[in-house]
Amino acid sequence: MIYLDHAATAFPRSRAVVAAVEQALVHGGSPGRSGHRLSRWSDEQVWRARERLARLVGAAAPENVTFALNATAALNTIINHFAKIGGVVLISAFEHNSVTRPIHAARARGLQSPRREDLAVASRAVIESVVGITPAIAR
Known part of the structure; x- marks a missing residue:
């Protein structure tokens, strides 16, 4: 998104x-x-x-491309979709309530907690996209 x-x-x-x-x-x-x-x-x-x-x-x-009434509605739509399909959502400790509340509620409906391997892959992808290179520490 x-x-x-x-x-x-x-x-x-x-x-x-x-x-x-x-x-x-x-x-x-x-x-x-x-x-x-x-x-x-x-x-x-x-x-x-x-x-x-x-x-x-x-x-x-x-x-x-879709449009939503506001950011909260868009976030709820996406988070609820991931819960419905049994998806995984990665968030940081700094997320706004409009993200954390629906994620905690969605866990009861099937949203998965990320596996350790998912976190490693996501960390590498974030570092590569921000830095533009594959740093040795992320390998």
Whole structure:
């Protein structure tokens, strides 16, 4: 998951954010919910955003990009999905409550605690992605 929520906390808002809000107020409709002009315009804007984000993050297709109401809803969706499929989630001791609470609840529904081997692989991957090389200590 890649978290893009700059507009929620940045102040003053950038001109691009103000312009997007103005466009939505003038032209916006509910995307995917109707066939009228404003709804189709909104649907096209959402699709264009998915296409751009898919290119930005290297997603295989725009269909792989989803939007959530907020970060907490997105985190809950992902954590609950991993619990449903019996997945593994690695977190640090510094996570926000919006991460730790659903993870603790999801453990009761099948979310797995990571195995020692998983932690070693994850540690190597993080070090390689941050440093850009494979340090000897991570091998």
